[in-house]
Amino acid sequence: MSGSNLVKRIRQGDEQAFEELFCDYYYDLYSFAYQFTSCEERAKDLVQDVFIKVWKRREKWKVNRSVKAYLFKAIRNSAINHINKRGRRSEVRETFSREEFQSIKDSVDLGHQEDDLIDQIWNAVEAMPKRRRRVFILYHRNGLSYDEISDVLDISRKTVENHMGLALKDIRAQIG
Numbered sequence: 001m002s003g004s005n006l007v008k009r010i011r012q013g014d015e016q017a018f019e020e021l022f023c024d025y026y027y028d029l030y031s032f033a034y035q036f037t038s039c040e041e042r043a044k045d046l047v048q049d050v051f052i053k054v055w056k057r058r059e060k061w062k063v064n065r066s067v068k069a070y071l072f073k074a075i076r077n078s079a080i081n082h083i084n085k086r087g088r089r090s091e092v093r094e095t096f097s098r099e100e101f102q103s104i105k106d107s108v109d110l111g112h113q114e115d116d117l118i119d120q121i122w123n124a125v126e127a128m129p130k131r132r133r134r135v136f137i138l139y140h141r142n143g144l145s146y147d148e149i150s151d152v153l154d155i156s157r158k159t160v161e162n163h164m165g166l167a168l169k170d171i172r173a174q175i176g
Contacts, residue, residue: 003067010058018058022051025068028142029075035137036079046082050074069148072138076152117175124174128167131155135163 009017026047033043050071054061063070125133131153138144138152146164150157
């Protein structure tokens, strides 16, 4: 179902549409929230809070571009507010599991399948500057489009494109 149709149904109080929204986005939003909190419970709370706010404000809920970008941006803002309230700045946990790298290595397209390729990609991503790493993760792990990443991070699409190009260049350089 299209995002705009889903939003319309939710605005009309359709609980099934809301459940569909929840099921479609919960895991990706939880993973994104966990990058900020490094705490399973707090990440779950952030996601739950965003969905509660959507439901409570459903009649006035407006999505400009994409439901996915809206929800990711809401998680980002909630996580930043949480960090600021706690009075600490923490380094964002932005790592992939080894399984998640399996899907990434295909996009690098190097033509060889060495056993240590996953480790080399892992090292390259870990060494990236924070914003480049975040753009790469949002694209490859969370499946956001360049436009959605632009919305979530409040940067231009061109900046997203540049970061992705540099990220792939970093990975290629790391793995030779």
